[in-house]
Amino acid sequence: MTLPPPIQVLAPGAVLLTGSAVPAARTFLTLAHRSRRRNGHPESRALIELLEALETAAAPGHSDATQTLAGETEPIEWIxxxxxxxxxxxxxxxxxxxxPKLGGQLINxxxxxxxxxxxxxxEGAKTSWPQHDPK
Structure with a gap:
């Protein structure tokens, strides 16, 4: 018995991912999601929904479990x-x-x-510097 290919185009606009294609797509989309956040782009609802579906599909033995990425972290407030x-x-x-030491990102x-x-x-600088006590 031969296994079907991991990526099948079923119809225009319909793709079936199986096997190794599921975690590969999840990894790629996770990187894209993080990159959008890091570069200050607005969140893509379609991207988040696709990631959630791939998380569910990739969870072994938990086909009814869903994980949300929308609430993963608070949006970054850039200054x-x-x-x-x-x-x-x-x-x-x-x-x-x-x-770079302060965690800055070069954006545009x-x-x-x-x-x-x-x-x-x-806060870390306040606690790490010894307090001078003049006498």
């Missing part, structure tokens, strides 16, 4: 170099130099920063 410089009390030049030629990551950086 500019100028806003980070103000929060860190430093120059925009220094922020640009430190951008401009550094953008996750506001939560900057808040965590500031």
């Amino acid at each position: 500019s170099t100028e806003q980070v410089a103000e929060q860190l009390n430093c120059s925009t030049r220094n922020v640009r130099r430190q951008a 030629g401009r550094w953008q920063f996750d506001s939560q990551a900057i808040a965590e950086h500031i």
Whole structure:
């Protein structure tokens, strides 16, 4: 008995994925979803629905289980170099130099920063620096 190919075009607009094609498609679509979020693009409802269907199909022994990607994480609030410089009390030049360390993303030629990551950086800096106690 021969197995059918993992990808079959059933009709115009209808494709059947089986076997190794399911996790491959899921991996690709997960990367695309993360890339859209990272680059500040709006979420694609069709992409999320397709990912949820592939998650269900790939779950061994759980054909009735669904996982939602829409609520996976909160949307990232991007802030500019100028806003980070103000929060860190430093120059925009220094922020640009430190951008990779601060988790910055270069989007359309401009550094953008996750506001939560900057808040965590500031909080970490407060706790990691020894407090000077003048006597």
